[in-house]
Amino acid sequence: MAAPTIAIIGGGPCGLTLARLLECKGIEYVVYEREESESENSNRVGGSLDLHPETGQRALQEGGLFDEFKRYARYDDPVFAIADKLGKRLVELGHGRDAPEIDRSALRHILLDAIPKDQIKWGHALASVTAGEDNRPVLRFANGAVLSGFKLVVGADGAWSKVRSRITQVTPQYTGKSFLVSKIAHENPLYETTASKAGAGSSLSIGSGKYIMTQRQGNGSYRVSFGLQVPENLFRNGTGNLQDAETTRRLLLSDFYADWSEEHKDLIRHATDLCAWPLYTLCTEDMGWESVPGMTLAGDAAHLSFTGGDGVNLAMTDSLKLASKIAEHGTKSLDQAVQEYEADMFPRGIARIAESKVMEDVMHSEDPQAFIQLMSS
Template sequence: MTAPTIAIIGGGPCGLTLARLLECKGIDYVVYERDESENSNRAGGSLDIHPETGQHALREGGLFDEFKRYARYDDTVFTLADNFGKRLVKVGQGRDAPEIDRSDLRKILLDSIPKDKIKWGHTLTSATVGEDNLPVLQFANGNLLSGFKLVVGADGAWSKVRNVITQATPQYSGTSYLESKIGLENPLYETIASNAGAGMFLSMGPEKLIVTQRQGDGSYRNYFGLQVPEDFFRNGTVDLQDVEATRRLLLSDYYADWSDEHKDLIRHATDLRPWALYTLSTEDLGWKSVPGFTLIGDAAHLAIPNGEGVNLAMTDSFKLASKIAEHGIENFDQAVQEYEADMFPRGIATIADGKGMGEVMFSGDSKAFLELMGL
């Protein structure tokens, strides 16, 4: 059986956006995703989709009307407070950057491509170049596949495709988040709904912060940002299975001088999950193109979250699909070279922006943060 022309590694918003755009252009592809089925990955919070980037890619894929069915335009509000609970600014009402749950965006994209174009249960373990100079893909399920003319790494921070192209490796940023949830059944729910309201609520303190964000079902995700060692949640210091002990540690060692409003978020936290922040360096971008391979999204330019991640990834998908359509499947090398030359400056800028935003946010200097945001 002849292999599809393009293999996309990763079925997140980035890889699926590329798949949809190739589908629209009649270009052959297949998506390999590590999840066992479309229902097996429901992790992830809410994403704001910007008009010039993420929304543009959805329009090009004919999906904007479907996107609007799920988009939450009332959740564009951004509120900033200090660690004592004082509200400093509330902005963003009516901004054209609606929120959508990651799972909803993924569903829209999945429903837009044929079911046989995505292969579930395929975790890539290595990508190499075969004797015929074409890509060879080894998967954890034992499948060894080849014959592709182009492999696109949309496989995130720890991309296996990246290893073929560059020696760049993500570095720990020095900060981690502990994610938690306040569901509609939580005793604190009515209080947090009243206090935090719509959109995102950011509370800043020296070397710590708390992000509260409303989700599509009305629940809230809270992210407790800490400057801790890379293995803080893995070395036994914190046993997340012992929720009460974790709450006590946060209350006594990290948020002791924060307001009771913030402490209640800890006292009622459930569904704890660690999230260490990694980033590539600006020097990591600018590699020499490798025939048969390229990267998009976090695989290409992993950055500390700065509000642009998924939007930039979807832009990568749009730009790459456009270059492939322009040059044709017989001239992938030219398409990739032009795409990468266009992508590098965007990637370098978002890595630098992420680093700068992270430093200001964890400084506790709300004035500097407002200046950075142009507020």
């Protein structure tokens, strides 16, 4: 049986948005996802995303999914409070902003439901990409499958993209920043206090080169992120052993947040489900590779940057632009479509990486003023 025209590597928001848009346009595709099933609990499924009108929301509109999105979207959660390390609230932004929050898991559910089940191949972690005799990609998966015959392979496989290595030799660099993600669930003794103080949306406290962000999730629980400037392997080599939550809490309280308010320290004392997330980025100079026939990149695989809230919007825009170029040129001129898509994508990627560097710096300032000025502008 002939291979589908397009192989999409990665079943995150970027890859699934592209799949839905190609489905709407009647273009053959298949998605290869490393997770074993839709129900597998992945770190990527956690967290909340704000979708913007001209990017993420537009992609959903083009895919005929906007009404479904509105069922899950939280229009009262764009509120963003900024405080200092002593707990003093300085400003509250975002009231009335058209950037509703949606849980990543809910967005994924919407997209998966809009794609035929047989178009997604679960349990396919890409191991490598090589060139076949026709110089087109050959995909080798960790489960032993070796597949070829695609006219286009789209790497939507995130920060450590295997597809990227066949297109460019650039690799992500550690930013010097990591965050620890935790949660305050309904059954947590601190929940009522957190809910009464944090309320809707997100709150960000900045001080002494670090931050704490509290964000309400769709089920009413709170996701708490501790942003730190630490060595890359601090939470991998035993110094900050996440398997021992009490040791990690003591480390945070003694070495990082000792001079913060008791309100902030309580978030540490009651944090559960701690997970480390080292942050990596590509550089602006990494954008602009020479187009490779039969392959391209989208989302973090193309322009990984410091987290700042716009990543999913940019990724979904990539999918929208790529699907439009494919439809415009047809499947017989995919290389032309890719060249035009990449020429359009590079400036967006450069701008996002540059903006995220500024965001990275101000979120790790000595006090919140630089961040407030940036957000107000």
